[in-house]
Amino acid sequence: MTSATLPSRRDEAWRYSDIDAVAAAWPLPAPESIIVPAGGDFKRAIVQDKGAIRQIELVLGKAAVASLHILNTGGAYGRIELNVILHEGADFHLGAAQIGGGEQNLEIVTTVTHAEPGATSRQVVRSVLGGTATGTYLGKVAVARDAQQTDSEQDVKAMLLDRSATANAKPELEIFADDVKCAHGCAIGELDPMGLYYLQSRGLPPGEAKKLMLQAFVAGVFDGAEDEVQLQELALAKLGELV
Amino acid sequence: MLQIDNLHATVADKPILKGLSLSINAGEIHAIMGPNGAGKSTLSYVLGGRPGYEVTEGSVDFDGQDLLDMEPHERAAAGLFLGFQYPVEIPGVSNVQFLRESLNAQRKARGLEPLSGGDFLKLAREKAGLLKMDMDMLKRPVNVGFSGGEKKRNEMVQMGIIDPKLAILDETDSGLDIDALRTVGDGINAIMRRPDKAVLLITHYQRLLDYVQPDFVHVLAAGRIVKSGGPELARELEAHGYAEIAA
Numbered sequence: 001m002t003s004a005t006l007p008s009r010r011d012e013a014w015r016y017s018d019i020d021a022v023a024a025a026w027p028l029p030a031p032e033s034i035i036v037p038a039g040g041d042f043k044r045a046i047v048q049d050k051g052a053i054r055q056i057e058l059v060l061g062k063a064a065v066a067s068l069h070i071l072n073t074g075g076a077y078g079r080i081e082l083n084v085i086l087h088e089g090a091d092f093h094l095g096a097a098q099i100g101g102g103e104q105n106l107e108i109v110t111t112v113t114h115a116e117p118g119a120t121s122r123q124v125v126r127s128v129l130g131g132t133a134t135g136t137y138l139g140k141v142a143v144a145r146d147a148q149q150t151d152s153e154q155d156v157k158a159m160l161l162d163r164s165a166t167a168n169a170k171p172e173l174e175i176f177a178d179d180v181k182c183a184h185g186c187a188i189g190e191l192d193p194m195g196l197y198y199l200q201s202r203g204l205p206p207g208e209a210k211k212l213m214l215q216a217f218v219a220g221v222f223d224g225a226e227d228e229v230q231l232q233e234l235a236l237a238k239l240g241e242l243v
Numbered sequence: 244m245l246q247i248d249n250l251h252a253t254v255a256d257k258p259i260l261k262g263l264s265l266s267i268n269a270g271e272i273h274a275i276m277g278p279n280g281a282g283k284s285t286l287s288y289v290l291g292g293r294p295g296y297e298v299t300e301g302s303v304d305f306d307g308q309d310l311l312d313m314e315p316h317e318r319a320a321a322g323l324f325l326g327f328q329y330p331v332e333i334p335g336v337s338n339v340q341f342l343r344e345s346l347n348a349q350r351k352a353r354g355l356e357p358l359s360g361g362d363f364l365k366l367a368r369e370k371a372g373l374l375k376m377d378m379d380m381l382k383r384p385v386n387v388g389f390s391g392g393e394k395k396r397n398e399m400v401q402m403g404i405i406d407p408k409l410a411i412l413d414e415t416d417s418g419l420d421i422d423a424l425r426t427v428g429d430g431i432n433a434i435m436r437r438p439d440k441a442v443l444l445i446t447h448y449q450r451l452l453d454y455v456q457p458d459f460v461h462v463l464a465a466g467r468i469v470k471s472g473g474p475e476l477a478r479e480l481e482a483h484g485y486a487e488i489a490a
Binding site: 193195197199201203205206208209213215219220 | 291292293294314315316318319320325327330331332333334335336340341342344345346348349352384385401405
């Protein structure tokens with residue numbers, strides 16, 4: 001995933017990136033490598049609140065379990081790239097939220113490879129974008145020829161607070177096995193105006209009403225995370241800045 | 244308490260209310276009845292400040308304040324409660340959290356201290372009991388998966404918790420079975436029948452008025468109040484229909 005030469009917007013995985021910011025950080029350091037041995041259990045929460053390009057390679061051994069939670073909120077350009085390889089019966093879970101306003105460009109780019117049979121992966125990504133911010137999720141699931149009984153899911157939703165904000169979402173499947181389940185769903189929308197009115201009619205000022213609905217929108221992604229409460233609080237604080 | 248004078252309003256540029264006047268004093272219960280399309284729901288939304296409901300002429304005074312100049316949440320803080328005909332489902336937001344934050348936002352606007360979690364739950368439990376609603380439902384997301392009757396009951400629990408001065412109840416009786424109708428009627432009486440409060444009931448049918456006796460009944464047709472009277476007017480309407488009375 002680390003390219004030898006500076007990527008351009010012609011490269012699919014960098015299509016919506018802030019290339020100037022990438023150039024400034026080039027060459028990128030080697031990706032962080034995490035190997036979870038067979039039967040192992042791994043949990044990590046990542047808060048990206050300063051602007052960075054972060055690349056992680058995660059390999060799950062046989063029947064290993066990993067759960068990753070990401071809150072991507074900060075800096076002019078924040079990119080988190082995951083390259084995950086699943087061996088037999090491994091289980092990978094990603095719960096991610098990216099929340100941005102102003103001119104921020106936030107992206108989560110994942111490649112999950114089901115290299116062997118019986119592995120499961122589930123990715124839940126929620127983006128909340130205001131101003132002229134851009135939020136991108138590019139998620140590729142690759143299923144190798146022998147990786148039967150693969151069970152993968154991508155659940156991607158974005159909420160635009162202003163018509164000037166942009167959400168990109170692209171689930172991508174590359175499947176070489178014939179007995180697999182690969183679900184993907186994607187929705188980009190705005191806050192329900194009737195719901196907002198209902199909340200305000202009970203006394204909530206508009207900003208509080210929006211915050212409450214957005215909090216509900218992102219809440220589920222941090223279920224079961226290490227530091228779940230802290231992640232929720234950080235997300236809520238950032239939502240408060242946006243409304 | 245509420246003084247509506249020559250109110251004209253449009254929805255999507257279509258005139259719906261055409262010179263409606265109505266005066267409601269503290270301690271009174273008014274019922275507005277009328278055929279479909281008369282403007283009953285429009286009246287409730289205009290009073291509640293729903294976006295898209297444009298007032299083109301007239302005025303509404305609520306306890307000395309210009310109601311039409313206020314945002315929806317300011318109207319709530321001033322003591323106005325709108326019971327929705329179709330309460331809105333809000334996935335992921337729990338009833339309890341929503342109501343506590345709403346009530347405390349109103350208290351803050353009035354310069355009062357926020358209610359603690361414990362005090363709020365006590366209050367919520369009392370009002371849920373009054374409306375025979377299970378406390379577990381109050382912990383669920385707002386109206387999600389509720390039946391039509393449960394949603395209406397939930398509106399009344401909210402009204403009990405918020406304790407408004409003026410309640411505008413838009414077809415609160417629709418979707419209720421006979422037992423629920425009695426419970427909701429009893430709830431309205433218990434919460435709102437007080438000398439310092441008032442109610443505007445919007446309904447198609449006489450049946451809710453059997454439980455909540457109105458002091459005044461008005462017939463709304465084609466955007467105006469065409470007839471007003473006492474409780475007997477509702478029975479007359481039920482017997483003869485709107486066509487004859489409103490003509």
